[in-house]
Amino acid sequence: MTETKQVEWNLHLIKAAIGMAGLTQTKIAKSAGLQAWQVRHGLRGNNLQGAKAIAKAIGVPFRELFPNSYLRGDVEPIRKATESTSAKRHRRTDAMRGAA
Incomplete structure (x- = not known):
């Protein structure tokens, strides 16, 4: 029995598939x-929404095309600004200085 190998999609293969589909x-x-x-x-x-449009356009199941992305279901990730990036960076720097 012949075993078919599933394609491991990446950015370049997806772009190529888009181009091959014209x-x-x-x-x-x-x-x-x-x-x-x-x-x-x-x-x-x-x-x-963009990822779903790509999957539909090239005829590949969404979860096959993006197996490790969009894992929260059908909703886009909600990013809450709890702390600014610069505050996190300063906190990390202060922690490293205290360890030295």
């Missing part, structure tokens, strides 16, 4: 009613 990221965005930036961000794991 599409561009902008065309995918327009056909899905999205902005082009949403598809670009979806490709990198930062926009759920």
